[in-house]
Structures are given as C-alpha cells and as structure tokens.
Amino acid sequence: MYLVAVLGNMLIILTVSSDSHLHTPMYFFLCNLSMADIGFISTTVPKMIVGIQTHSRVISYGGCLTQMSFLILFGCMDGMLLTVMAYDRFVAICHPLHYSATMSPCLCCFLVLMSFFISLLDSQLHTLIVLQLTCFKDVNISNFFCDPSQLLHLACSDTITNDIVMYFVGAISGFLPISGIFFSYYKIVSSILRVPSIGGKYKAFSTCGSHLSVVCLFYGTAIGGYLGSALLPSTRKDVVPTVMYTIVTAMLNPFICSLRNKDIKSALGGCLCYVEPQNLTGALEFLLLGFSDDPELQPLTFSLFLAMYLVTLLGNLLIILAIGSDSRLHTPMYFFLCNLSMADIGFSSTTVPKVLLDIQTHSRVISYAGCLTQLSSLDFFGCLDSTLLTVMAYDRFVAVCNPLHYLDIMNPRVCSLLLLLSFLISLLYSQLHCLNISQLSFCTNMEIPHFFCDPPQLLQLACNDTSTSKILLYFIVAIFAGIPVSGIFFSYYQIVSSILRISSSGGKYKAFSTCGSHLSVVCLFYGTGLGVYLSSAVSHFSRKAAAASVVYTVVTPMLNPFIYSLRNRDIKRALQRFLNRMA
Structure with missing residues (x-):
C-alpha cells in the first residue's frame, strides 16, 4: 500500500x-x-x-x-x-x-x-x-x-x-x-x-x-x-x-x-x-558571467577559489580518514559527520572546478545539459547537507535527553536507514527542481550573472510564462527546507529543556558542549543559504549577489572541518594520531 x-x-x-x-x-x-x-x-x-x-x-x-x-x-x-x-x-x-x-x-x-x-x-x-x-x-x-x-x-x-x-x-x-x-x-x-x-x-x-x-x-x-x-x-x-x-x-x-x-x-x-519535446533547448548554451570581466582580477579569483577548494578537500578528507581510522569514533555522531564531510566535498566540487576551468580557458560557456546536471548535483548535495544536519540534531537530542537508551535507539540499522532516507529525499528534491526547469523555453538572452546555474536565474531568463514554475520552485524549497528546519528546532527545544533541568553549571556546560559544533554549522549553513535564497526571490541577481552566494556554496563546506576539529577534542586527538601514523 x-x-x-x-x-x-x-x-x-x-x-x-x-x-x-x-x-x-x-x-x-x-x-x-x-x-x-x-x-x-x-x-x-x-x-x-x-x-x-x-x-x-x-x-x-x-x-x-x-x-x-x-x-x-x-x-x-x-x-x-x-x-x-x-x-x-x-x-x-x-x-x-x-x-x-x-x-x-x-x-x-x-x-x-x-x-x-x-x-x-x-x-x-x-x-x-x-x-x-x-x-x-x-x-x-x-x-x-x-x-x-x-x-x-x-x-x-x-x-x-x-x-x-x-x-x-x-x-x-x-x-x-x-x-x-x-x-x-x-x-x-x-x-x-x-x-x-x-x-x-x-x-x-x-x-x-x-x-x-x-x-x-x-x-x-x-x-x-x-x-x-x-x-x-x-x-x-x-x-x-x-x-x-x-x-x-x-x-x-x-x-x-x-x-x-x-x-x-x-x-x-x-x-x-512518449514525451514530446516542448522546445529545442538541447543545443543551447549559457554564458556564466561570474564575478568580474577585469583580466587583472582573474589570477586573484583563480588563486582564491583554488585555495578554498583545496582546503575544503583536505579538511573534509582528513575528517573522513580520522574517523575511519579510529575505532573510538565509530559512533552514530561521527558516522553522520563523516557523511556530512562527503556531502560537503560533493557540494563544493559541483561549482568550483567549473569556475577554475572557465578562468583558465577564458571560456564561460556551459551547455544546457551541463547546466541541468550542475543544477541537479548542487541541489542534491545541498539538500543532503540539510537533511544530515537534521539527522545529527536528532542524534544529539537522543544523546542528551535519553542517554541511557542512546545506543539502543541509535543502533547501526537506524543510522543506515536515516542516511538512506536523507539520500532519497535529496534525490527527489534535485529531480523535482530539474523537472521544473526542463519545462522552460529559452530564447536569446542566455547570460547568467552568476558562477553556477541556479534555478531562480534560469526562471528569469525563460521567455515563456514562468508564474507556475516560480510557485512550484518556491513551494518545493519551502517544504524541503521547512521540514528539516522544524526538525532541528524541535530537537534543540527538547535539548535546551533537558539541559535547563540539570542542577549543576558544570553538567549544563558538559551537556551543551556536545551540541556546540553542530549548532555552529547549522547557523552558518542555514543563515547564509536562507539569506541568499530569499534575496533571489525578492530581487534580480547581480554580480554582488553572486559574491554573496560564495559564502554558502564554497566557504561553508570549507569551514565545517575547522568548526568540528577546533571545538571537538575527540576529533583533534584522532587527527593527531592519524597524522602521527602518516609521519
């Protein structure tokens, strides 16, 4: 049924x-x-x-x-x-x-x-x-x-x-x-x-x-x-x-x-x-305008993006290797953190390599199929980040509010099921976006004032009526973002309620310290993402808005490993042991 x-x-x-x-x-x-x-x-x-x-x-x-x-x-x-x-x-x-x-x-x-x-x-x-x-x-x-x-x-x-x-x-x-x-x-x-x-x-x-x-x-x-x-x-x-x-x-x-x-x-x-093609978009190409046409700024942009991308890859790979090599970190919390690092690598890899390639080849063209692929991958990894943060909030809720039953509730079967569910939800979200955009027809203006293919951008470029597509777009985002945010709010409401019932200040600090890193990442991810997305709904994008988008598409995946390693003793010790073995 x-x-x-x-x-x-x-x-x-x-x-x-x-x-x-x-x-x-x-x-x-x-x-x-x-x-x-x-x-x-x-x-x-x-x-x-x-x-x-x-x-x-x-x-x-x-x-x-x-x-x-x-x-x-x-x-x-x-x-x-x-x-x-x-x-x-x-x-x-x-x-x-x-x-x-x-x-x-x-x-x-x-x-x-x-x-x-x-x-x-x-x-x-x-x-x-x-x-x-x-x-x-x-x-x-x-x-x-x-x-x-x-x-x-x-x-x-x-x-x-x-x-x-x-x-x-x-x-x-x-x-x-x-x-x-x-x-x-x-x-x-x-x-x-x-x-x-x-x-x-x-x-x-x-x-x-x-x-x-x-x-x-x-x-x-x-x-x-x-x-x-x-x-x-x-x-x-x-x-x-x-x-x-x-x-x-x-x-x-x-x-x-x-x-x-x-x-x-x-x-x-x-x-x-049979699906009859509604427009001849297969041979179309888009022009990603990026940040600036000034040739003198191109080396600086290339160096900045390359440095951030390498730091993102290195930081998240170190988190994955440290967790994988240390049996003491084979717990639900670090299992989800490991998958979050993989999602961050995918999230950053969807956009940054294309930016670097465009600067090196002096070509900002992207095909229609390439644009849809990039859009779909970006939505998939972005939604996967969001759902994993929600799952991690639930994990912290169980650890703080039900510590004696934590291992029974968060058993390997449940963890695997939560990860699979996050994957399927993210896949559905990306395909709904891709299907919505594939119904658009494009005419002459193919310039995207951004460094990647973003759904609101493509809606503005379409030459047919996009009122229904816009409603669908923002409704899909509201549902797929609203439910994870509600889950996180509910989890932390229960966590804070439990912490406030602890009598000693040391106990309160110890309980809340287990959530500090996760809460920092949640605020960084949702704060920057929501700000940029709402601005795109209210007004047309400009290159200044494209620069703001860098924060949640590039900077956030780069900072996540630092937040978790600097605020987490277990990760710092595991990283130190891993680096010592490598040396």
Whole structure:
C-alpha cells in the first residue's frame, strides 16, 4: 500500500509538472494535495515497517511527539487543500468569466501558504497539549502510531481540561474546512440547477466529481475514527478504521483523480508512453558571467577559489580518514559527520572546478545539459547537507535527553536507514527542481550573472510564462527546507529543556558542549543559504549577489572541518594520531 501510494502520488506530481496544459490552479492544488498525501502516509508506515522488521515496537517520547506533530500537520494540510480546491471549483462554475483573474498565481500561492501555516499551528497546538501531560500510567499504545487521544487516555494526571481543549481544537480545525466545502458546494449546486440543459448540468458537475469523491472518503473515515477515539478508549479493533484514513485514503486519491479525470489520464498516457519535446533547448548554451570581466582580477579569483577548494578537500578528507581510522569514533555522531564531510566535498566540487576551468580557458560557456546536471548535483548535495544536519540534531537530542537508551535507539540499522532516507529525499528534491526547469523555453538572452546555474536565474531568463514554475520552485524549497528546519528546532527545544533541568553549571556546560559544533554549522549553513535564497526571490541577481552566494556554496563546506576539529577534542586527538601514523 505504501509503495502504491507513493508511486501514484509521485506520478500525479510529475504528470502535472511535465504537461503545460495542466498548469492551472486546479491541478496546482492537486499537485500539492499529492505531496501532502505522501507526507501523511510516510509519517506512519515506514515506522510500522521498521518495527515489524526489527521486532521492536518501541518509540521514544520525542519520536512519538514528532510523529504525532507531522501526522496532524499533513492531515490538516489535506483538509485545508480540499477546502481550497472546493473554493477553486466554486469560482470556476459560478464565476467562469472571472476565473483566471480571481485564481491568479499570487492568490494560489497565498492559499497554499495559508493552508500550510494553519496546519502547522494545529499540529503545534496538539503537541503543546500533550507536552502538558506529566506522567503516564501505561506505555502501551493500542495503535500503530502516536495518536493524541491515545496519549490522553494513558496519562495518569487529570486530563479533563486537556481533553476539552484537544477536542475543541480538533473541532475547530475540522469544522472550518468542512463549512467552507459545504458552502462552496451549496453555491455550485445552486448554479448547476440554473443551467437549462441536462448536458450542461452534467458537464459542470463532472468537473467536481473527483474532488467530491476524495472529500467524502477523507472526511468520512477521519470523522468516524476521530469520534470513535473521543467516545471510547481505543482497542486494537479500532486500528482498522484508522488505517482507512491514514493509509488507504492517501493510496486511493491518485486513482480517483486519474480515473475520473480525462486530462490527467491523457497526460499520464503521454508521460508514460512518449514525451514530446516542448522546445529545442538541447543545443543551447549559457554564458556564466561570474564575478568580474577585469583580466587583472582573474589570477586573484583563480588563486582564491583554488585555495578554498583545496582546503575544503583536505579538511573534509582528513575528517573522513580520522574517523575511519579510529575505532573510538565509530559512533552514530561521527558516522553522520563523516557523511556530512562527503556531502560537503560533493557540494563544493559541483561549482568550483567549473569556475577554475572557465578562468583558465577564458571560456564561460556551459551547455544546457551541463547546466541541468550542475543544477541537479548542487541541489542534491545541498539538500543532503540539510537533511544530515537534521539527522545529527536528532542524534544529539537522543544523546542528551535519553542517554541511557542512546545506543539502543541509535543502533547501526537506524543510522543506515536515516542516511538512506536523507539520500532519497535529496534525490527527489534535485529531480523535482530539474523537472521544473526542463519545462522552460529559452530564447536569446542566455547570460547568467552568476558562477553556477541556479534555478531562480534560469526562471528569469525563460521567455515563456514562468508564474507556475516560480510557485512550484518556491513551494518545493519551502517544504524541503521547512521540514528539516522544524526538525532541528524541535530537537534543540527538547535539548535546551533537558539541559535547563540539570542542577549543576558544570553538567549544563558538559551537556551543551556536545551540541556546540553542530549548532555552529547549522547557523552558518542555514543563515547564509536562507539569506541568499530569499534575496533571489525578492530581487534580480547581480554580480554582488553572486559574491554573496560564495559564502554558502564554497566557504561553508570549507569551514565545517575547522568548526568540528577546533571545538571537538575527540576529533583533534584522532587527527593527531592519524597524522602521527602518516609521519
């Protein structure tokens, strides 16, 4: 079911992105609904599969809160997007002449962002309620995921107030979307009944059939499961209806949308059978303007980039060799650090060798295929850096908050699974960017005022309408950056809470010192990356902005080994022993 759900929703996303005929508000929202469905089902099923494979059904308190928070986030996101899609159908049927003006790209983007922030608020409110529970009389959850109502039943403290607040929050976050859907369909039905011909009525209502089916499936199963958990303490028999709205719904949505929609079916057929090239970009070449045209500055630029690149390679390779050669560093923290160093080498190697080659050959040309390859590799290693930093934050959270269970939780199987998951997420992120850019057509202006191919740059150079591509671009970045940042914030919130409960100052310093290096790298990576990326969203790039981009693409990978070695005694000792053996 999980593979079918992920594959089905991924096909919907790829089909909508690759077919320009589907670049409309309705399919934009459908694309986001598919992303939310993938997140919704991925919150529970992988954990269940790992539990079955490892014969261990244990989940930590922090892991339980994280799973609960993401499940509510994606579940509420599903509900909000279904409401937005109902409003889209209302505008299309009741105000067809003003549809394009009303459902503008800016409004569509705003509606998706509002849906995300409302869902985030709902999930954080539920998490805050559960955090108020002081102790639990039982630790056996009769479900396959952490459900808020389950945790309330297990609490040994008085939960009357928490019960009232939780079901009030659930009622509000469920009632408002349902009211919006009912109001939209009331207006739609009223408009359809005024259509004189039967064929006209059928045609108008057929555009809502898929959406109405998904709404009935999602809310029918969700309300049944939610009311059941509110009225009765859950038993294992109640797990079956829960599976319906957490797994089966996400699996069936792509089938409902594709089987009842001619546009999706025809686009899927074209996508799977034959992809007709939309523009002749294969022979195009871009000109990377770099930093300066002044010939006198070229030797200085070459020397500076060569020095930074060599330091980056040497520093990160030393970290990898030191960890690999010292058995005392064969722990989860240093395993992830070793992989972070590999990702940093790849991140820096995607751009710097090309810059050095351009200066030496006095040629700044890059082919279309080369540009897409560089863009894809840069996004892959950048996202891998981000996800690994999130995994390392989780590792520090377990080490500080659950030190006695650290080795049991962060066992080699879990570490390998987290690394593989980081790799797959990064690969998906890079391919989504590459697919989005590959839909653009380019005409005459092929000059990129940068030293590498960056997606916002290519969007500005495109000669066709890029409004949908821009929305997709920044939405993809918001999701793939927002989730890791949220994970890091949550981990450090729990870490700081645990450290503050330590009575001695020495104990607090010792606990926090294990996170100092990681926190420094997180601030450096996200601070510079977010600043440059937001500036590209607000204004056009200039060569000064290109110089700022050097900080997060070149300087950050160079500084990471110094931060970890200078602030970490174990690494310094391992490096010294490794260098002594080499000498």
